[in-house]
Amino acid sequence: MTVKTRSKKVRVTTPFFKSMWAVVWKDLKAEGRSFQLLSAMWIFSFLVILIFNFAFELNIRERTNVASGILWVAFVFAGTLGLNRSMAVEKDRGCLDGLLLAPVDRSVIYFGKVIGNLFFMFMVEIPVLFLFAVFYNYFEIFNWGVILVIVLGSIGYTVVGTFLSSMSAQSRSRDVLLPILLFPVVLPVVINAVRASGNFLQAQEFMFVWPSIRMLIVFDVIFLALGYMLFDFIVEE
Amino acid sequence: MNEKPKMLTFFDWASVILLLVASYLVFFFAPMEAVMGNVQRVFYFHVSMAWIGSIGFLLAVFAGIAYLKTKDRKWDIVGLAGIEVGLVFAFINIVTGSIWARPIWNTWWTWDPRLVTATIAELVYIAYIMLRAGIDDPNRRARFGAVYAIIGFVSVPLSFFSIRIWRTIHPIVIGAGGENGEAVDMQMTGDMRIAFFFSLFTFTVVAISLVWHRIRLGQLQDKVEQLKVKANM
Numbered sequence: 054m055t056v057k058t059r060s061k062k063v064r065v066t067t068p069f070f071k072s073m074w075a076v077v078w079k080d081l082k083a084e085g086r087s088f089q090l091l092s093a094m095w096i097f098s099f100l101v102i103l104i105f106n107f108a109f110e111l112n113i114r115e116r117t118n119v120a121s122g123i124l125w126v127a128f129v130f131a132g133t134l135g136l137n138r139s140m141a142v143e144k145d146r147g148c149l150d151g152l153l154l155a156p157v158d159r160s161v162i163y164f165g166k167v168i169g170n171l172f173f174m175f176m177v178e179i180p181v182l183f184l185f186a187v188f189y190n191y192f193e194i195f196n197w198g199v200i201l202v203i204v205l206g207s208i209g210y211t212v213v214g215t216f217l218s219s220m221s222a223q224s225r226s227r228d229v230l231l232p233i234l235l236f237p238v239v240l241p242v243v244i245n246a247v248r249a250s251g252n253f254l255q256a257q258e259f260m261f262v263w264p265s266i267r268m269l270i271v272f273d274v275i276f277l278a279l280g281y282m283l284f285d286f287i288v289e290e
Numbered sequence: 291m292n293e294k295p296k297m298l299t300f301f302d303w304a305s306v307i308l309l310l311v312a313s314y315l316v317f318f319f320a321p322m323e324a325v326m327g328n329v330q331r332v333f334y335f336h337v338s339m340a341w342i343g344s345i346g347f348l349l350a351v352f353a354g355i356a357y358l359k360t361k362d363r364k365w366d367i368v369g370l371a372g373i374e375v376g377l378v379f380a381f382i383n384i385v386t387g388s389i390w391a392r393p394i395w396n397t398w399w400t401w402d403p404r405l406v407t408a409t410i411a412e413l414v415y416i417a418y419i420m421l422r423a424g425i426d427d428p429n430r431r432a433r434f435g436a437v438y439a440i441i442g443f444v445s446v447p448l449s450f451f452s453i454r455i456w457r458t459i460h461p462i463v464i465g466a467g468g469e470n471g472e473a474v475d476m477q478m479t480g481d482m483r484i485a486f487f488f489s490l491f492t493f494t495v496v497a498i499s500l501v502w503h504r505i506r507l508g509q510l511q512d513k514v515e516q517l518k519v520k521a522n523m
Contacts, residue, residue, distance in 0.1 A: 216441070220434050224424035233420055237413035238442055244406070275444060283437045286358050 072157040076165025080139065081172065090138045094177045098131035102185060116189050121250035124194070125243055127181055128174070128203075129210065129236075135173050136214040137231050139166065140222035149219075153288055163215065163284040170211045178203055198253035198262065205269040206246030209276055213239045216280045219287050242276075245269045294506075301499035305492075312485075312492040320485035332390045334486050338493040339383035340408075346376020346497065347415065351443045354436030366432035367508035369439055370422070371501045377415045379497065384408055404460035414442035428515070 084090055105123045109115060143149040152162050182203075186192045214235055221230040249265035316334045323330035349372030357365035387405070388398045399405065418438050425431040 213441075217438075220421070220437070221424075223430065223434075224421065225426065226424045230421065230424050233417045234438065237410050237417055238444070240410050241407075241444075272444075276441075279441055279444070283358075283440065286433055286437050289433075 069158065069161060072155070072161045073165045073168070076152070076162055077168045077172070080166070080169035083142070084173070090135055091173060091176055093138070094131040094135050094173065095180060097134055098127040098177055098181045099184060101127040101130055102181065102188070106188070116191055117254055118251075120185070120189075120191065120194065121199075121247050121254055124181065124185060124250070125206070125247045128178055128207070129239075129243060131177050131181075132170075132174055132207075132210055132214060133232050133235065135177070136170060136211070136218040136235070137221075137228050139170055139173070140215075140218040141227060143219075144222045149288070159285045159288060160281050162288070163219075163280060166219075167211055167215045167280070170215050171207060174207045174211055178207065193254060196253060198259075199250045202246055202249040202253065202266065202269070205266065205273060206242055206250075209242035209246075209269060209273045210239055212273065212276045212280050213242070216276075216284060216287070219284070223287075242269065242272050245272070298499065298502050298506075301495060301502065305496040305499045308488075308492040308495055312489045315485040315488050320482050321479060323482075326394055329390055329393050332386050334489040335493075336383060336386040336390060337486070338489045339379045339386060341490060342493050342497040343376045343380030343383055343411075345494075346372040346374075346379065346501070347411070347439075347443055348372075349501070350376070350439040354439040357432055357436040361429075363428075363432065363512065364509075366435060367505055367512070368501075369436060370508060371504035373415050373418055373439060374504055375497055375500045377412070377419070379493075380408070380412050380415070384412065402460055411442075418442060 102123060105119075105126070109119060109123075143152065153159070155162075182194055186194055214231075217234045217238065218231050221227055221234055224230050245265040245268045249262050249269065252262040252265065312334075316331050320331065320334070322328060350369040353365045353369035353372060356362070357369065384405075387408075391400070392398050418435065421438055422431050422435050425434060
């Protein structure tokens with residue numbers, strides 16, 4: 054029932070967006086009931102930060118250099134956890150087959166999953182940023198540049214991640230395979246994101262950060278296009 | 291299985307002879323580089339390896355697209371052949387680079403963008419092999435392999451262009467644009483150029499021969515699979 058009123062309220066013009074939001078809403082609702090995925094991602098990313106603290110002895114002088122790296126490692130690892138889970142859930146009880154039976158374009162399912170995963174990524178990144186800021190008394194991380202980079206990087210990461218996780222979910226060694234498939238492909242995104250956010254943290258001129266940001270945008274666009282074109286082939290049976 | 295084609299035998303022998311000639315050209319014919327000395331000779335093979343690696347990966351992209359269009363098994367075999375051969379050559383490329391870097395940069399390895407991106411490309415295709423190993427259904431394996439080969443290839447041109455996007459210490463010998471955009475010609479003497487292009491040609495022939503062999507092997511594997519299924523029925 055809520056689904057109906059919800060989609061009415063959104064008032065979308067094309068069935069594409071309507072059905073895409075239905076997929077997104079389904080994911081959010083399922084997660085809202087259990088909080089299985091988000092709680093795991095939260096705990097995991099906090100633990101990553103904790104471990105880095107002991108590994109690097111993060112004092113005030115060190116943190117400027119390594120902060121962006123640590124943040125991105127936390128995001129990427131926690132993201133893998135979420136991506137794995139979000140596709141495994143679909144595969145487990147044949148939900149994916151149900152989704153595929155729906156009379157919508159396949160890319161709808163893909164973009165729906167991407168937006169859902171992106172939402173979960175943001176839901177993890179926000180508390181991690183706060184926690185990092187509080188733990189290390191480092192409130193400089195809340196600047197618009199870092200936020201922009203995190204948004205762009207997360208888009209690139211989830212676009213590829215959703216795509217590859219639907220591939221790894223259909224293989225024999227599911228959970229193990231995803232990081233191996235994902236990390237080398239997504240590394241250009243991560244490298245540029247770490248560079249750009251590091252530059253912003255060191256308060257460098259925008260001119261020096263721009264090449265990394267530009268690369269991030271390029272990768273986002275390339276991977277979005279590839280995901281859109283190739284997703285059909287991954288789910289067809 | 292049909293017999294080994296005469297053309298392939300020709301390629302095999304051509305590879306052997308060309309490799310001998312190329313070794314002679316690289317080690318004796320090409321002049322010694324003024325600054326770096328003899329270790330510069332690794333360059334002739336190093337670039338050829340990178341060339342073959344990239345071509346192998348590119349072949350897999352075309353084969354992948356062809357497979358997704360036609361669903362013909364033969365393209366899957368071609369794609370796999372391209373990647374396996376490319377993987378080996380790309381690895382030798384990194385190793386020869388490392389050998390050159392030890393005396394010149396005074397380190398086996400440095401986290402230079404060019405090196406990093408070459409490694410990323412290598413890892414992508416190792417993941418490709420692992421992906422294939424993880425899927426039993428041959429049609430799905432071919433489909434996923436094709437898709438991953440296309441997506442993964444993004445990292446190969448990146449590896450090449452990164453040298454121009456980020457500051458790098460990796461030398462640019464071919465088609466280097468000057469700082470102000472003026473074209474700088476190749477910084478090689480005539481004899482160096484002969485050795486360079488000859489080894490490029492040599493390894494292209496070697497790679498064609500290897501890919502061809504790998505394709506035949508793939509066809510044989512397919513046949514064995516089919517026979518096994520038949521025998522079990």
